[in-house]
Structure formats: C-alpha cells, structure tokens
Amino acid sequence: DAGVIQSPRHEVTEMGQEVTLRCKPISGHDYLFWYRQTMMRGLELLIYFNNNVPIDDSGMPEDRFSAKMPNASFSTLKIQPSEPRDSAVYFCASRPGTGYNEQFFGPGTRLTVL
C-alpha cells in the first residue's frame, strides 16, 4: 500500500484565494483525520470522519474552513477565503476501524498564504 497520499505537497497562494487540500486514505481504513501543525500551536486536530461521516469538527477554526469526504477514498479540506494566519502544514491521517489505535499519517501539505 502506498500509505496516506496528500496533494499538493506545497501550496503558495495569496490572501483571499480559495485553497483545496486533498487526501487519499489507506484503503480499508474507516477513520480519516485532518490536522494542522504550526510552530505556535503545535499539532491540532481539525476534524475527523468515520465511514465518510464527519464525527467531530470542533477543531475547525472558523467558517472559512470546510471538509468533505464524498467517498471512502477521498477527502478535501477547503479554506475560503485564505488568510496569512492559515499558513501551516496540514496533515491527513487514517486508521482502521474499532480496535486499532494507531493513526497513519500522510506527508503533509505545506501551505503558505501571502
């Protein structure tokens, strides 16, 4: 298996633009997580899905952020409009169903908003 795949690996955009980050979880995994990593706040959970359904989005910073999982093999995290304070590394992680505790992380998307 190729592991969790994220695209793009790097994104540079201007303030006010829409940004879409993509994630393909490991096949067969029931859970998908979106995290944000910054120097100031460390690693924060934004939202997670179980069987494509959002379960907890309490970590989503504000309405500019939205996440979807239209099917078991694809998820997006969208920021509209983007702001410089959104600059961070965004990680996607997945894990199998109940009984497994380890999360498998993707390589991350480094977002820079100018």
Add this chain to the structure above:
Amino acid sequence: AQSVTQLDSQVPVFEEAPVELRCNYSSSVSVYLFWYVQYPNQGLQLLLKYLSGSTLVKGINGFEAEFNKSQTSFHLRKPSVHISDTAEYFCAVRTNNAGNMLTFGGGTRLMVKP
C-alpha cells in the same frame, strides 16, 4: 479532558549518548499512549505504543518507553543515539471516553551532535 505535556522543547545530545524525552499526561480514565517521530519535511511515524500489559514498551529504532501510572508519565528512552535520530518526537494520548481522537503534546526536538 486529557492533556499531554512534553517538558522539554529541545534536547541536545552527543552521538552515542543516552537520551530520555519526557512526557506527562493528565487523565482520570484509562489511557492509550503513543510516541510518534517526525523527520524533517515528513509526516509522523509511530515509534511505539502502550495499550495494556507490560509497562515497558519497545519500539522501532532501539527506542523504548515506560508507562508509569502513578506518575502519569510515559518517558521515551534510547541508550545510545545516532545522528539519524535527529527529529521531532511527539507524545500522544487517547482515552476511552475521547472517541477516536488523539491528543498530542507540543513535541520535543532531539538534536544529536557528532
């Protein structure tokens, strides 16, 4: 709610010296504990995990950790570090009543010097 504290943000150490990275957590219920490693420009990889049983857990790359319930700690150790161990290390906790979420500590940057 659970929380994780990594007391040292940076740990410099010479090659072949022993190292201990400290992790303390707060939780009133049973916990599952994890150590992840993040190499530069990469995602997080699982080093080891404690779910139950023996309190001494061995992981990859010669690392081990000991779960101490009375001190609510899960310190990571390696008897002899290599230059290649230079990375960021994250402690994480999951509790039975926290759904499927992991709470991460702020990370410790291990810097191995020749």
